[in-house]
Amino acid sequence: MVYRKNRKAHLAMAFLFLVLTSNFLLYQTGVQEFLSLQVTSGVAIGSLIDLAIIAPLLFYAAFKITIKQTIGLMVAGLVIARIFIPFELFAPFAGILYTGIAIEALLVLAELGLLFLVIWKVPQIRKQMKKMNEDPIYSMLPAIEKVVTKNVFIQIFMSEILMMYYAFFTWKKKAPSYASVVTMHEKTSAVAINIMLIHAILIETIGLHWWLHEKSLILSIVLLLLNIYSVTFVLADIQVTRLHPMEIKSGKLYITQGFASRIIVPLSNIKEVEWGGSPPSKNTVKFMYKDFEEVDPQAIVYLHEAVQATMFLGMKKSVTEFAIRVDEPEKLKHLLQDI
Known part of the structure; x- marks a missing residue:
């Protein structure tokens, strides 16, 4: 929607x-x-x-x-x-x-x-994910679409499963580190902001839940469930931020902005990279991590043909240009110089 x-x-x-x-x-x-x-x-x-x-x-x-x-x-x-x-x-x-x-x-x-069909075909879905040879954040939903069907309900439900996977089962994993990896969050306060947000939610939950419990039991339980979901989402966002920097591999550019948005762009589809150009329009998707101060994009990438970006809850958005900000812009310029 x-x-x-x-x-x-x-x-x-x-x-x-x-x-x-x-x-x-x-x-x-x-x-x-x-x-x-x-x-x-x-x-x-x-x-x-x-x-x-x-x-x-x-x-x-x-x-x-x-x-x-x-x-x-x-x-x-x-x-x-x-x-x-x-x-x-x-x-x-x-x-x-x-x-x-x-x-x-x-x-x-x-x-x-x-949904039961998805559960029944889990082995085939895992096989398709291995065949795609991409991380779960990029491969899980496309694999389900290919093996089962394109369906909004399934898309949302499996996005929640993916969120729980990153929130609770990826803490021992390490971020990739090789020549064509460019980090996006290390010089920002993105992780610190998320940790502060978790603290705020926990404090609010303890105080407000205790007060609401006496006023309305149902409302206090609903608020508690919403806060648990919020903390789970923020944990997943931290993990995706940490584990998935910008990568260039197999002729494709992989970018995520936490758990909220991600995109895969074939390098051959990149028309132009405008460094330090004009500010992006309202319709430009931004792959930039938040900081305590407002930050501007370092480059805007223009594409020959539109590609589908995956947004919150697995929703799709057609993208022809997007803004980026990385920790090492010179390294990224070098990696993209032949385009």
Whole structure:
């Protein structure tokens, strides 16, 4: 799911907010009395159309989502309508809600079936990864796509498995060290910032969880689970940062920015490397580690043809240019001088 970032998307989000807000206020007793409104079954039908059809279409206009995700939003719209609309008005349309939930349940069962298929084909996936001869951060998702299928649910689930692998099972591994390796994080505070973030999350978890536990047990448990996930993600990010510097091997350029983004670019596809040029545009993907001070890219790489970068949760993004910052720019210039 990617926001489209254009005028139509902004308008769609504005109308979506208007649709949701107006339908929520419509069934508030205070608003009905103030405006002298008489809510009838016809109004309920209008809300069903708004929440189950109009709102998902507006969301589809604002975000790049699949038809299957749009169907899920329609079912969610029916659930929201059940929450907004009083029971006596919604009762005649309850069958629509149950039908929608049944359809969504079938889709979920199909996704779970694909998940079991992935588990069944683990030996083939591992064989494909070995055949690709690349690190798991680069090879795991492509191997699953080739052996099983391209599916958003599987993509997200296996990205979480990959995150846990790097967070808990890679601490004895060492970063590669040979002539065509260029580090990206050693002269930054990226790892230190992540360690500080873990400390902040742990302190916040202890203090806020203790306070929330007395107020709302469910909310405290949800917050605890979110914080555990956050710490796991940051640990994985530290490990990927440490273990995967920029590499040039087998005629390809390998770059990661922690666990959040990564890309493989054939050297033959590099059109131009602009050193110290103009600042990158908003659409330029940046492979630069954060520091306590704002840093600028050292170079922008332009490609002949677009390649797919893998982003957070395994999402794909088409890239024709990207910005980079490394610890030894002169070494990288030397490695790329023949391009």
